[in-house]
Structures are given as C-alpha cells and as structure tokens.
Amino acid sequence: MDNNTQNATVPKTKKPKKQSRFREVWKRYKRSPLAIAGLFIISCIILLALSAPFIAPSVDGMPGYNLQDWGNVRQFPSSEHIFGTDHLGRDVFSRIAHGAGISLRVGIVVITIGITFGITLGSIAGFYGGYIDNVFMRIIDIFLAIPNILLAIAIVAALEPGLTPVMIAVGIGAIPIYARTVRAQVLTYREQEFVEAARAAGASDFRIIVRHILPNCMAPVIVEASMGMAGAILAAAGLSFIGLGIEPPLPEWGAMLSEGRIWMLAGYWHLTVFPGLMIALIIFALNMIGDGLRDALDPKLRSGFSKRHFERLKVQAAQKIQEQSQATTVTKEGVA
Amino acid sequence: MKRKLLGIVPLVTAFMFMLTACGAPAAPDTPPGVTPPAGGTTQTELMVLTPSLAVSFDPIQSNDSASAEFARLIYSTLVLMDYDTFEVLPGLATSWDLPDPQTVNMQIRSGVTFHNGDPLTAHDVAFSLERAGASVQMAPILGMIDTVVAHDNYNVTIHLDIPFVPILRHLSHPAAAILPMNYLLEVGEDEFANAPIGSGAFMFDHLVIGDQQVKVRFDNYWGNVSQLERITFRVVPDPSTRLIEVSTGTADIAMGLAPGDLAGAEADPNVTVMRRPNLGTDFIWMNTQRPYLNNPLVRQAINYAFDTQAAIDVVWMGAGAIAHSPVMPIVWGFVEQPPFETNLDRARELLAEAGYPDGFSTSIWWNAPNVQRQQVSEMMQFTLAQIGIDLSIETMEWATYLERSDVGEHDMMIIGWTTVTADIDYALFPLLHSSNYGPPGNRGFWSTPELDALLEAGRAETDDAARMEIYAEAQAIIRAEAPMLVLRQGEILMAVNPNLRGLELNPNLSHNHATIWFE
Numbered sequence: 001m002d003n004n005t006q007n008a009t010v011p012k013t014k015k016p017k018k019q020s021r022f023r024e025v026w027k028r029y030k031r032s033p034l035a036i037a038g039l040f041i042i043s044c045i046i047l048l049a050l051s052a053p054f055i056a057p058s059v060d061g062m063p064g065y066n067l068q069d070w071g072n073v074r075q076f077p078s079s080e081h082i083f084g085t086d087h088l089g090r091d092v093f094s095r096i097a098h099g100a101g102i103s104l105r106v107g108i109v110v111i112t113i114g115i116t117f118g119i120t121l122g123s124i125a126g127f128y129g130g131y132i133d134n135v136f137m138r139i140i141d142i143f144l145a146i147p148n149i150l151l152a153i154a155i156v157a158a159l160e161p162g163l164t165p166v167m168i169a170v171g172i173g174a175i176p177i178y179a180r181t182v183r184a185q186v187l188t189y190r191e192q193e194f195v196e197a198a199r200a201a202g203a204s205d206f207r208i209i210v211r212h213i214l215p216n217c218m219a220p221v222i223v224e225a226s227m228g229m230a231g232a233i234l235a236a237a238g239l240s241f242i243g244l245g246i247e248p249p250l251p252e253w254g255a256m257l258s259e260g261r262i263w264m265l266a267g268y269w270h271l272t273v274f275p276g277l278m279i280a281l282i283i284f285a286l287n288m289i290g291d292g293l294r295d296a297l298d299p300k301l302r303s304g305f306s307k308r309h310f311e312r313l314k315v316q317a318a319q320k321i322q323e324q325s326q327a328t329t330v331t332k333e334g335v336a
Numbered sequence: 337m338k339r340k341l342l343g344i345v346p347l348v349t350a351f352m353f354m355l356t357a358c359g360a361p362a363a364p365d366t367p368p369g370v371t372p373p374a375g376g377t378t379q380t381e382l383m384v385l386t387p388s389l390a391v392s393f394d395p396i397q398s399n400d401s402a403s404a405e406f407a408r409l410i411y412s413t414l415v416l417m418d419y420d421t422f423e424v425l426p427g428l429a430t431s432w433d434l435p436d437p438q439t440v441n442m443q444i445r446s447g448v449t450f451h452n453g454d455p456l457t458a459h460d461v462a463f464s465l466e467r468a469g470a471s472v473q474m475a476p477i478l479g480m481i482d483t484v485v486a487h488d489n490y491n492v493t494i495h496l497d498i499p500f501v502p503i504l505r506h507l508s509h510p511a512a513a514i515l516p517m518n519y520l521l522e523v524g525e526d527e528f529a530n531a532p533i534g535s536g537a538f539m540f541d542h543l544v545i546g547d548q549q550v551k552v553r554f555d556n557y558w559g560n561v562s563q564l565e566r567i568t569f570r571v572v573p574d575p576s577t578r579l580i581e582v583s584t585g586t587a588d589i590a591m592g593l594a595p596g597d598l599a600g601a602e603a604d605p606n607v608t609v610m611r612r613p614n615l616g617t618d619f620i621w622m623n624t625q626r627p628y629l630n631n632p633l634v635r636q637a638i639n640y641a642f643d644t645q646a647a648i649d650v651v652w653m654g655a656g657a658i659a660h661s662p663v664m665p666i667v668w669g670f671v672e673q674p675p676f677e678t679n680l681d682r683a684r685e686l687l688a689e690a691g692y693p694d695g696f697s698t699s700i701w702w703n704a705p706n707v708q709r710q711q712v713s714e715m716m717q718f719t720l721a722q723i724g725i726d727l728s729i730e731t732m733e734w735a736t737y738l739e740r741s742d743v744g745e746h747d748m749m750i751i752g753w754t755t756v757t758a759d760i761d762y763a764l765f766p767l768l769h770s771s772n773y774g775p776p777g778n779r780g781f782w783s784t785p786e787l788d789a790l791l792e793a794g795r796a797e798t799d800d801a802a803r804m805e806i807y808a809e810a811q812a813i814i815r816a817e818a819p820m821l822v823l824r825q826g827e828i829l830m831a832v833n834p835n836l837r838g839l840e841l842n843p844n845l846s847h848n849h850a851t852i853w854f855e
Binding site: 087 | 576579580594596597599600643646649650704705707710711713714715717718721722728729730731732
C-alpha cells in the first residue's frame with residue numbers, strides 16, 4: 001500500500017521556487033480551509049482577549065469581570081447582556097472576554113515551559129548520547145509513565161491552587177513530549193555532513209547544537225506546540241473545573257463551566273454553554289492550526305504520523321490525479 | 337455467619353418479651369412523630385440517597401450527622417426530644433430527677449432487649465455512658481459525665497464533673513446510645529463497629545463500603561415497631577443526581593437538595609419537597625487574634641457592610657432565614673438581638689473610627705467543593721471592596737481547612753455549626769469559651785473573661801428564668817463584640833417520594849426514618 005501512494009505523490013512534488021521559507025509554508029498552509037478557519041478563530045479570540053479591558057472596564061478598582069449585581073442574577077441572554085448574567089449577576093460575556101486572556105496566557109506559558117526544558121534536555125541527550133542520554137531519557141520515561149493530568153493534580157496539590165501553580169504543573173507535564181521529539185530529531189542530524197563540517201571548522205558543541213542542528217529540528221516542535229497548546233488549555237480548564245485551578249473570582253473558562261454546572265438542572269443553560277463553547281472553539285482552532293502547520297512545514301511528516309493523515313494523503317493524491325487528467329491507474333499489484 | 341446467627345436470636349426470643357412490650361402504657365412510651373397508618377403501608381422498603389455514609393457505626397467514634405442518623409435507628413437513648421417544643425421525653429428512661437446540677441437519677445424501662453436478645457439493664461446504661469463520657473470525639477456533648485452507678489437492674493445515678501443543667505438534652509443525642517455491655521466486651525470495640533448491636537427500631541444488616549448500608553426491622557423493638565422492613569442508605573455525592581433519582585422513582589428520599597434545584601423540584605409532580613428550619617447556622621469566623629480583625633469596630637463594620645439577606649436570596653435561593661446571632665431562634669435560651677442593618681456608610685464610619693479610613697488587606701477561606709461558601713466569599717470580596725478592604729479568597733479541601741484553622745492561620749473562614757442539643761449551652765460554650773480554641777469550635781480565638789464567666793454560670797444555673805437572664809447578657813456581649821458574621825439559619829431541604837408519609841424532619845439533622853410509611 002505504501003508503494004502505491006508513494007508512486008502517486010512523489011512525481012507530483014514540484015520543485016520549490018526561490019522564495020522565502022515563510023511564503024512557502026504559508027502557500028501550503030492556506031490550501032487547507034480548516035487550517036485557515038482555525039487561524040481565523042484564534043485571531044478572533046486574541047482580539048477578544050486584547051479588547052477585554054475595553055469591553056468590560058473596571059469600575060472603582062473592581063475588575064470588569066467581577067461587577068456583581070445581586071438584583072440581576074442568572075438573566076438569560078438579552079440585548080443588554082448578550083450572553084446573559086451569571087449566578088452573582090455578573091455579565092457572562094465580560095467574563096468570557098477576560099477569560100480569553102487567561103486561557104491564552106496558560107497556553108503560551110505552558111508551551112514555553114515545555115519547549116524550553118524539552119529542547120534543552122532533548123538536544124543534550126540526543127547530541128551526547130551514552131549515559132547522559134540514558135539518564136535524561138529514563139527521567140523523561142518516569143514522567144511519561146504518569147498520566148499528565150494526574151501529574152498536574154499532584155503538583156497543584158503540593159503547591160496551592162492558583163493560576164501560576166497550574167501553569168507550572170501542566171508545563172512540567174508537557175516537557176517529556178518535546179524532549180523526545182527533539183532528541184529523535186537531533187539523533188538523525190548529528191551524524192550528517194554539515195555537522196561534521198561545523199565540527200571540523202572548530203565550532204563548539206553549543207554552537208553546533210544551537211546554530212546547526214536545532215533549526216532543522218523546529219518543524220515537528222512547532223507542530224507539537226500548536227497541538228500541545230490546545231492540550232494545555234484543556235488541562236488547565238479541567239483542573240479549574242475540579243477546583244484545583246484558579247482562585248475565584250478569576251473568569252477562567254473551566255472554572256466558569258464548573259460554577260455554572262450546578263444551575264444546569266434548573267435550566268440556566270447559558271452559564272455552561274458559553275464557556276463550554278469557547279473551550280471547544282479554542283481547542284478546535286488550535287488543533288486545526290496544528291494540522292495545517294504539520295502539512296505545511298514538512299510534507300514528509302504526513303504519512304508517518306497517523307492513520308488519519310495517511311487517509312487524507314490518499315485523498316489528496318487522488319484529487320491531483322484527477323485534476324491533471326492523467327490516466328494513471330492505481331494498480332493493486334503490491335497487495336499480497 | 338456470626339451476623340446471621342445473631343439476627344435469628346431476636347426472632348427466637350421475641351415471644352418471650354412480647355407480653356412485657358405490649359403491656360407497657362402507650363402514651364408516654366410512643367416516640368415523637370409516630371403516626372401509625374390506618375390501612376398499612378404500600379411499600380416496605382425505603383431507599384435513601386445520602387451525600388455520605390456514617391463515618392463510624394460506634395456512636396462515640398464520630399460526631400457527624402450521618403453517623404448520628406445511623407445511631408438514631410440502631411440504638412436507643414435514655415431520653416428523646418420533642419422537636420417542636422424541645423421538651424425532653426422518656427426513652428429508655430421512664431422517669432428521672434435531678435437532686436442537684438451535678439447528679440441525675442434515672443429509672444430504666446424494663447423488658448427492653450437488644451437485637452441479640454440480651455435484656456437491656458442499668459449495667460448497660462452505666463457502661464455505655466461512662467464510655468461515652470471518656471470519648472475524645474464526644475467530649476463537647478458528653479465529656480461532663482464522670483461516673484455512672486447502677487444500683488440494681490433498673491436504677492442508675494449519673495454523676496457529672498461539673499454542674500451541668502442541660503444534661504438531659506445532651507442525653508438525647510445519639511452519642512449517648514445505650515450499648516450491649518456483654519456483647520461489646522466479648523467481641524471488642526473494632527468488631528462491634530463492624531457488627532453493631534443496639535436496641536433501636538432497626539438492626540444493622542450489611543455495609544458495602546463507600547456505596548450503601550442496609551438496615552432491617554427489629555420486630556422486638558420497645559417502641560412502635562416500624563411499618564418498613566428494610567432501609568437502605570446509598571451514597572450519591574451529586575445533589576442534582578439524587579433529585580433526579582427520586583423524580584424517576586428509583587429512590588424515596590434525596591437528602592440535601594441543592595438550592596439551585598429547589599424551584600425545579602417544587603414544580604416536579606413526582607417529587608415532594610420537605611423543608612424545615614434547622615438548628616444549624618452558617619457563619620463567617622473573624623479570627624480575633626489577627627491584625628485588623630482584632631478590633632471590634634472592624635468586625636462590626638464588616639457586619640454592617642455585608643447584606644446577608646442578599647446572600648440568602650442569591651446563594652441559597654431563599655432557603656433559610658436571616659439570623660443575627662449564633663444562637664438559632666428555636667434553641668432554648670435564644671434572645672433576639674438588634675440586627676446589623678446593611679449600611680455601607682455606617683461601615684465606613686466604623687472603619688475610620690477604628691483607624692483604617694483607607695481600609696486594609698485581609699483574606700477569607702472557603703473549603704472546596706462547597707460552592708455556596710465560594711459564592712459567599714465572592715460576594716464578601718465584592719462588598720468589602722466598596723469600603724476599601726481588599727479581600728483575597730483562598731480555597732482548600734476540608735482536612736487542610738480544619739488543620740490550618742485549628743491553629744488559627746486564617747483571617748476569616750466560612751463554617752457551620754449545628755446546636756444538636758437545642759440548648760444554648762451547646763450553641764455558645766464550644767464556639768466562644770476560651771477553653772475551646774481551635775478543634776472544639778472556637779476558631780475565632782476569641783475570649784473575654786466576662787463571657788467565660790457567664791457561659792460557666794449558665795450551665796450551672798438550675799432556675800430557668802435566672803439562666804435565661806445570664807444568656808441574655810451573654811448574647812448582648814456577642815452582639816457588641818461581633819466575633820463572627822452570622823450568614824443565616826439553616827434549613828433542611830429534602831426531596832421525597834410523594835407517597836411518603838410519617839417522616840418528621842429533625843432540626844438537629846438526625847432524622848428518624850423508622851416512622852415512615854407509604855400511602
């Protein structure tokens with residue numbers, strides 16, 4: 001089967017013209033409407049987060065997401081409160097808007113922690129090999145053996161509830177995956193000629209890793225990061241949902257969902273639907289961006305990753321064949 | 337195996353005691369609330385959904401309401417309480433007198449048997465009460481019991497460490513249950529807690545740890561034998577799920593309705609909502625040994641600032657009633673205090689008078705996952721911001737919550753207290769006497785010699801009118817010093833099968849399910 005698809009795609013790959021790397025990636029990225037939709041949604045959420053202080057400004061030092069109105073609780077969506085009001089009479093849309101910034105911040109900080117430590121550990125392990133590799137990777141294995149969410153719960157419980165401990169906890173849980181990805185990449189590059197050449201020219205290990213090897217390893221890391229950001233936001237929302245995340249009254253979406261849950265049976269759907277929808281949207285968007293980036297950054301990554309991509313590759317191949325009206329027939333000769 | 341055998345014994349011995357049981361005079365012996373149905377019950381099994389099961393089956397091991405509720409069915413106490421008038425009624429004791437505030441003489445009912453067939457005598461009473469008096473867990477309720485002397489099989493004298501007038505009300509608490517001495521000594525305390533035996537209306541059948549606990553009827557009960565044959569308590573942690581189960585008919589009682597589900601439950605034809613004000617209160621402790629909060633003017637200011645009626649409406653959906661004192665109105669000894677009328681200007685004035693015109697920073701704790709307390713914290717934060725106090729909110733789980741507040745690390749914390757004995761002594765002494773800092777109840781770490789003296793005098797005063805005067809003075813001091821912010825008087829909210837009859841809600845939360853029948 002592999003033979004068939006390779007036969008179908010390899011001749012179609014055009015020789016890249018001389019253009020910047022970014023334009024080249026963008027050109028491939030924008031071919032996927034889902035990836036564009038993801039980018040659009042994320043842009044909207046970033047815009048929402050940035051405009052939150054203007055949508056819901058603070059009054060008398062009380063932040064805009066915590067303006068309570070006890071005479072006006074659990075109002076359904078109306079022209080005045082487009083997402084309604086919550087159980088303490090706070091405008092749900094204002095809270096959603098302020099919450100966007102929290103979710104994005106959680107995602108970015110977690111990914112930064114994961115990438116920083118992951119790349120450092122992974123590249124050192126991959127580059128030096130031997131017992132350093134062994135020690136580093138066994139530590140990583142220990143972390144991998146514990147489910148991420150459990151690890152995060154344990155860390156948050158050991159620290160105390162709050163946004164920073166949650167970001168640290170989820171960030172630590174994210175390290176192993178980057179470390180392994182980077183290590184695998186470094187292993188494939190460290191014996192190549194350009195590394196030999198750098199070494200022969202007298203470059204230090206540090207310089208070889210940072211200037212020659214790592215830039216080549218970034219594609220899978222970027223893809224992993226966009227997917228990982230979705231995972232991080234979801235994990236943080238989950239921790240908040242079970243009461244280990246942020247301290248009230250911060251409008252973290254997971255916490256809003258948790259607070260609204262007790263009103264569900266009473267019919268106040270807007271307290272759970274809107275934060276739930278926002279979580280779903282941001283996760284969806286980040287995953288679509290991740291998929292798009294994966295396809296755009298390195299087409300070679302496609303087939304190796306998942307069955308889904310393999311299937312999509314086949315479909316794309318078949319489309320191209322049709323477009324170019326070539327009378328290529330996919331034969332079954334390779335099947336045993 | 338052993339348990340099964342023990343279950344058969346009462347059946348065999350039942351006839352032996354039937355004559356005595358039937359021969360007892362009806363009126364004073366009837367436990368309160370029992371109204372036998374005319375045409376019998378249509379359903380003999382009761383399924384109760386509860387947030388948690390009894391922590392221990394030994395009545396003196398744990399002072400939680402689930403354990404008390406279990407003990408209420410399995411064991412009998414010397415006296416019972418009428419929860420409308422809070423009069424003490426005869427239970428296992430048929431009559432009593434108090435020659436002085438440190439001594440109680442009691443005559444024990446004859447012909448009562450334990451579930452294993454052993455007769456209940458004054459020796460069991462002496463053994464059980466001395467054991468309960470030595471219990472650390474039950475010290476606030478029964479710790480004053482010193483020695484108990486059995487004169488013969490049916491007469492005992494209880495001697496107390498201190499003059500203690502409300503002792504009879506304390507003896508109605510399930511922790512003062514009378515246990516079978518011989519059986520307990522034979523099998524040991526641990527085995528007793530696994531296979532408890534009492535003289536109550538129901539016998540313990542079996543337990544599935546963390547899931548359910550089953551009791552079956554004791555046909556040789558000394559009071560009115562229950563119409564039900566089997567009572568099962570099943571754990572369902574989520575209140576909405578409990579309500580749905582009752583509504584769909586898979587259970588008969590959902591304990592602890594969530595305030596948010598109240599309106600829906602009242603509109604549901606498949607559910608009857610039962611409500612009754614209870615002996616519990618929700619309040620905010622202000623740690624009087626912390627900066628700022630050590631000033632009574634600050635504590636008053638906070639009381640004036642917070643709108644407790646709004647909290648009752650928003651957080652509890654109107655359940656419960658406004659309260660101005662840690663003493664609930666149905667508790668003996670209650671004296672109405674002037675309320676703190678919500679008034680932000682007055683609060684600001686008091687803060688300025690206290691020397692903090694620009695406010696200060698402090699914190700409030702609540703224990704996850706108690707969402708009502710979370711909402712109160714958020715409302716408090718919003719309120720105090722308006723008088724310049726910057727309040728941060730901290731969450732922790734229950735065990736840490738108690739551990740850290742036991743040593744006074746908190747500024748403010750939200751907690752509850754149920755005056756299970758319905759006597760003012762239990763409402764004030766554990767909470768506000770200086771000897772009870774931390775674990776026994778005084779988490780405000782507050783004391784004044786005047787109040788200490790009044791609380792000590794109050795429990796020793798035999799004359800009701802004089803006792804009332806002492807407590808009126810004590811309550812006035814508490815109102816002026818405001819060591820706590822009382823949020824509300826609690827209310828029992830329960831969703832039950834519409835055909836369920838005969839259940840009298842008990843304000844101290846240990847309801848007697850033996851009186852239930854179905855129409």
